[in-house]
Ligand code: ADP
């Protein structure tokens with residue numbers, strides 16, 4: 435169950451793997467011995483409540499980081515020599531003297547953090563026996579677009595080290611090891627959603643992640659002609675760092691005033707009865723948290739029972755709450771959601787919302803699969819006309835988590 439399972443090339447990752455195999459073979463004059471892949475993710479609903487004891491409901495997407503690797507001819511120097519095809523850059527990790535964390539992180543640091551976690555896990559002696567190797571990786575997860583290319587890179591690296599060292603990690607353990615790499619080596623204090631999604635992803639299922647207990651539950655998604663459209667606004671407003679810390683502080687202060695130990699203990703009626711004890715801003719933030727926790731639970735029920743219209747309404751309500759109560763949207767995201775809403779049920783759109791931290795990044799839209807091309811073209815054209823910006827769009831169904839492609 436835990437071991438990465440080999441799959442054939444005719445998966446969503448197939449083209450990427452074929453291209454990477456050719457690049458590796460021509461650069462190193464030998465084919466790769468191991469190929470692994472790990473997906474990015476998108477969160478359908480449950481935003482800004484991961485750090486408030488809430489739920490998130492992500493799926494792995496049909497976009498992957500793939501790594502090809504082979505032992506080096508000769509064991510010296512004892513390094514992993516790595517090439518990023520996307521960035522056309524090379525770097526290396528000394529396997530006898532792993533790098534210390536250093537900020538700002540390079541892409542190699544994300545991988546170095548996973549190597550370090552792996553050494554701690556399997557012990558220096560076994561780690562020292564890993565062969566010197568050549569690695570090459572390529573990704574079709576947009577880099578820096580809020581779809582977790584960083585977690586995909588970490589999880590792909592961990593999957594590679596599992597097969598190279600002959601060690602199978604527990605799935606939780608693997609996700610947590612990668613999360614630690616992101617904390618310690620990239621300096622990003624992320625929650626557990628990104629790495630868990632990339633590890634646990636399944637075709638035909640969303641993942642309901644309880645951020646309080648860290649328990650994950652697959653929510654079966656019988657898509658039956660329904661798809662998820664991801665639209666990258668291609669804007670990133672730089673105020674997000676300070677704003678994020680401020681939202682956290684406002685939530686903490688509101689929770690204290692509500693005299694509750696966890697947001698899970700706060701009901702909508704309790705919030706309203708204690709409204710006077712909060713500032714207006716605290717009340718708005720609290721209303722987002724409490725209502726989003728409720729919406730996310732309802733969304734899981736809607737997915738299981740195929741109630742797409744109800745799910746779509748929850749997505750619009752989530753966006754409204756993020757826009758007005760939590761105030762983390764921006765005009766470009768609002769425009770994308772309004773364009774989707776304008777198409778409406780008659781045009782095959784059920785719902786749409788911003789996804790991720792906000793102030794830019796992506797929206798996620800639920801729609802009829804047969805309308806994907808029409809809807810994408812309309813949104814792209816109108817977004818360009820009204821904002822002057824090119825959006826990037828692609829549809830995805832829930833995808834398989836990290837796996838071994840060949841060895
Ligand atoms: P996101 O995870 O939303 O894509 P992040 O800023 O968290 O954005 O992570 C992006 C970083 O991950 C990049 O700056 C780079 O360091 C690393 N990265 C991800 N994919 C690649 C890749 N294919 N090649 C090189 N670096 C990558």
Ligand code: MG
Nearest residue numbers: 582583584585
């Ligand atoms: Mg990231």
